[in-house]
Amino acid sequence: MKFVKGEWVPGAKAVFEKFADYVPRQEKASWLAGGKRMLIDRVEWVVIPDPATAAAALQNGEVDWWESPIPDLVPSLKKNRNIGVDIADPLGNIGSFRMNHLHPPFNDVKARRAVLMALSQEDYMRAVVGDDTALWKTLPGFFTPDTPLYTEEGGEILKGKRDFDAAKKLLAESGYAGQPVTCVVAQDQPITKAQGDVTADLLKRLGMNVDFVATDWGTVGSRRAQKTPPGQGGWQMFHSWHAGADCINPAAYTAIRANGDKAWFGWPTSPTVEKEVTNWFDAKSLDDEKAAVGRLNRAALEDVVYAPTGFFLSYTAWRKNVSGIAKGPLPFFWDVSKTA
Amino acid sequence: MVSYILRRILSTLPVMGIVALFVFSLLYIAPGDPAAVIAGDQASPADVERIRQGLGLDRPFLVQFGTWLWHILHGDLGTSIFTNLPVAALIAQRIEPTLSLMAITLVLTILVAVPLGVVAAWKAGSWVDRTIMAFAVFAFSLPVFVVGYVLAYVFALQFEWLPVQGYTPLAAGFWPWLQNLILPAVALGYGLHRADRAHYPRLHARGAAAGLCPHRPRQGPDQRSILFVHALKNAAVPIVTVIGIGIALLIGGAVVTESVFAIPGLGRLTIDAILRRDYPVIQGIVLLFSFLYVLVNLMVDVTYTLVDPRIRY
Numbered sequence: 001m002k003f004v005k006g007e008w009v010p011g012a013k014a015v016f017e018k019f020a021d022y023v024p025r026q027e028k029a030s031w032l033a034g035g036k037r038m039l040i041d042r043v044e045w046v047v048i049p050d051p052a053t054a055a056a057a058l059q060n061g062e063v064d065w066w067e068s069p070i071p072d073l074v075p076s077l078k079k080n081r082n083i084g085v086d087i088a089d090p091l092g093n094i095g096s097f098r099m100n101h102l103h104p105p106f107n108d109v110k111a112r113r114a115v116l117m118a119l120s121q122e123d124y125m126r127a128v129v130g131d132d133t134a135l136w137k138t139l140p141g142f143f144t145p146d147t148p149l150y151t152e153e154g155g156e157i158l159k160g161k162r163d164f165d166a167a168k169k170l171l172a173e174s175g176y177a178g179q180p181v182t183c184v185v186a187q188d189q190p191i192t193k194a195q196g197d198v199t200a201d202l203l204k205r206l207g208m209n210v211d212f213v214a215t216d217w218g219t220v221g222s223r224r225a226q227k228t229p230p231g232q233g234g235w236q237m238f239h240s241w242h243a244g245a246d247c248i249n250p251a252a253y254t255a256i257r258a259n260g261d262k263a264w265f266g267w268p269t270s271p272t273v274e275k276e277v278t279n280w281f282d283a284k285s286l287d288d289e290k291a292a293v294g295r296l297n298r299a300a301l302e303d304v305v306y307a308p309t310g311f312f313l314s315y316t317a318w319r320k321n322v323s324g325i326a327k328g329p330l331p332f333f334w335d336v337s338k339t340a
Numbered sequence: 341m342v343s344y345i346l347r348r349i350l351s352t353l354p355v356m357g358i359v360a361l362f363v364f365s366l367l368y369i370a371p372g373d374p375a376a377v378i379a380g381d382q383a384s385p386a387d388v389e390r391i392r393q394g395l396g397l398d399r400p401f402l403v404q405f406g407t408w409l410w411h412i413l414h415g416d417l418g419t420s421i422f423t424n425l426p427v428a429a430l431i432a433q434r435i436e437p438t439l440s441l442m443a444i445t446l447v448l449t450i451l452v453a454v455p456l457g458v459v460a461a462w463k464a465g466s467w468v469d470r471t472i473m474a475f476a477v478f479a480f481s482l483p484v485f486v487v488g489y490v491l492a493y494v495f496a497l498q499f500e501w502l503p504v505q506g507y508t509p510l511a512a513g514f515w516p517w518l519q520n521l522i523l524p525a526v527a528l529g530y531g532l533h534r535a536d537r538a539h540y541p542r543l544h545a546r547g548a549a550a551g552l553c554p555h556r557p558r559q560g561p562d563q564r565s566i567l568f569v570h571a572l573k574n575a576a577v578p579i580v581t582v583i584g585i586g587i588a589l590l591i592g593g594a595v596v597t598e599s600v601f602a603i604p605g606l607g608r609l610t611i612d613a614i615l616r617r618d619y620p621v622i623q624g625i626v627l628l629f630s631f632l633y634v635l636v637n638l639m640v641d642v643t644y645t646l647v648d649p650r651i652r653y
Contacts (some may be wrong), residue, residue, distance in 0.1 A: 222373025
C-alpha cells in the first residue's frame with residue numbers, strides 16, 4: 001500500500017492506495033510476515049472519536065470495518081444481520097496498576113502485597129469489559145494466556161477468596177498509618193477510568209486514605225514520570241494496560257523489568273526478577289525458558305513489580321460484504337476483500 | 341466610519357497580545373507533558389526527558405514565550421509537536437468544515453428563529469407565544485450531543501436519509517457537502533435558539549412601540565405590513581446582536597458537534613491538540629478564534645449603522 005500524503009488529515013483520516021508494482025511472496029500472509037496480497041485498491045482509515053457515532057456509521061454502511069467497538073455497543077451490532085463481530089486479537093490485553101516503589105507506603109513490599117491479597121481481578125474485568133465472560137479471565141501472573149511461556153507459578157496470592165482481614169493486618173505491619181495515597185486516574189481512557197474506580201474502592205475497603213486524582217491521559221503521562229514524593233507532584237498509583245503481544249516473553253516486556261532507576265514508572269527493584277530475565281535470555285531450550293519465566297513470575301508477584309488486574313479481549317466488527325479479516329494485534333489490510 | 345473601522349482593527353492588536361500571553365501562561369502552568377504523550381506508553385523516563393529537551397520544553401518560560409512571539413510576528417504559527425506539520429497548514433486543512441458547519445447552522449437558525457420570534461411577538465401572551473417559549477426552553481435544556489444522537493438515530497439509521505458522520509468538501513458538489521452538514525447543523529442550531537430567545541421580548545417591545553400592540557385588532561394586510569416592515573426593522577439591532585453572540589456560541593458548540601459527527605474541523609483539532617498537549621496548535625487555534633470573535637464584534641457594530649441610520653460612530 002502507498003500512503004497518500006495529499007489526503008492525509010492528521011487525527012481524522014489517512015488514505016492508502018494499492019501499490020501496483022509490489023510483488024508479494026508466494027506464500028500465505030502471517031500477520032506482518034509472508035505474502036501480503038492486496039485485494040482492495042484503496043483504504044480510507046477514518047478516525048471517529050465517538051463510539052456511538054462509529055457504531056451508527058457501521059450500521060449505516062458508511063464504514064466497512066470498526067477496529068475496536070466498545071463492549072457496551074457490541075450487543076446492538078450483533079443484532080444487525082449485515083454485521084459480523086468477533087474477537088479482534090486472541091493475545092488480548094493485560095490490565096495493570098503500578099505502585100510507586102520509591103515512596104511510602106508502597107516502598108514496603110508488605111503494603112504492596114496487602115493490596116494484591118485484597119485485589120479481585122473479577123471486579124476489575126467486569127468494570128473494564130462488562131459481564132460478557134467470553135471477553136475476560138483472571139490472570140494469576142504476568143504472561144499472556146495460551147502462549148508457550150504462560151505460567152501461574154507463584155500466583156496463589158491472586159487466586160481464591162479475597163482475604164481483607166489478612167490484607168489489613170499486613171498493611172498495618174508495613175507501618176501504614178492513614179497517610180494519603182495519591183491515585184492518578186486518566187478519565188479519558190475507558191480502561192483506566194474503570195480500573196481506577198475499582199482501585200479507589202479497594203483501597204478504601206483496606207482502610208487507606210485515597211487521594212483520587214481524576215485527570216486525563218496526557219497528565220498521567222507526565223505525572224507518572226515524576227520521582228518526587230506525592231505531595232510534591234509525584235504519585236503513588238496509576239493505571240495502564242499492556243498488549244498481550246508484548247507480554248509473551250521478557251524480551252519486549254518493559255513493564256516486568258525491576259531494575260530500579262532504569263525500570264518502567266514505579267521503579268521497582270528486584271534482583272531476583274532481573275536474574276530470571278537474564279536466565280531466560282540465556283536459556284538453551286524451551287523447557288529452560290519456561291522454568292526461568294516460572295521463577296520470574298513468582299519473584300515478580302512476591303515483590304509485586306506491578307499489579308495485574310486480569311486478561312481481557314476486545315471485539316472487532318465489520319460489514320458482511322467484507323471478508324478476510326485476520327485476528328491479530330493490528331488491523332491487517334492484506335487478504336481483505338470487499339464485494340459490492 | 342473608515343477611521344472607526346481602522347481604529348477598531350488596530351485595537352485588536354493589544355487584545356490579541358493579551359490573549360497570546362494569557363494562553364501561553366495557561367498552557368505553561370497546566371499539568372501534562374507533550375513529550376510523555378509523544379513518547380508513548382512504553383517509553384522510559386529517560387526517553388521522555390530526551391524528547392522534552394529536543395522540543396525545547398525544558399527552557400525557561402520567558403525564552404519559550406519570546407521565541408513563540410517572535411515567530412508569530414513573522415507570520416509563523418509554529419510547528420505541531422505531534423504531527424511535525426506547520427500549524428497554519430493544519431488550521432487551513434480544518435477551517436473549511438468548521439466554517440461550513442457554522443454557515444449552515446447560522447442560516448438554519450435565522451430561518452427558523454427570526455420568524456418564530458416575530459410570531460411570538462405578534463401573538464404575545466397567547467398559546468402560540470407560550471408554545472414557542474416552551475420550545476426555546478426545551479432547546480436550551482438539551483445538550484448538543486443528545487440532540488445529535490437522536491437525529492442520527494432517526495434520520496440516518498431508521499430512515500437512511502442522511503449520513504451519520506464525516507465531511508465532504510464543497511468542491512465535491514453542493515448536495516454531498518450539504519448532506520453531511522444537515523444533521524450536525526440542526527443539532528448545533530437547535531441549542532442556539534436559547535440565544536435567539538433573548539431577543540423575543542425586545543422584538544415584542546419594539547413591535548408594540550411601532551404600533552403592533554397585542555391588544556389591538558390583528559386583522560388585514562396593514563397588520564402584516566406593520567409586523568414585517570416596521571416591527572422587524574425596529575427589532576433588527578437586537579437580532580444582529582444575537583446573531584453576533586450566536587456566532588461566538590457556534591465556535592464553542594462546534595467543538596462538541598464535530599466530535600459527535602466526526603467532522604474533521606477546527607473543533608476536533610482543538611480537542612486532539614489539548615489531549616496531546618500540542619501547545620503550538622492550541623495557541624494557534626485560540627489566537628484564530630479570538631481574532632474571529634473580535635472581527636465578528638466589529639462586523640456587528642458596523643451592521644448597526646446599516647439597519648439603524650440613527651447610529652453613527
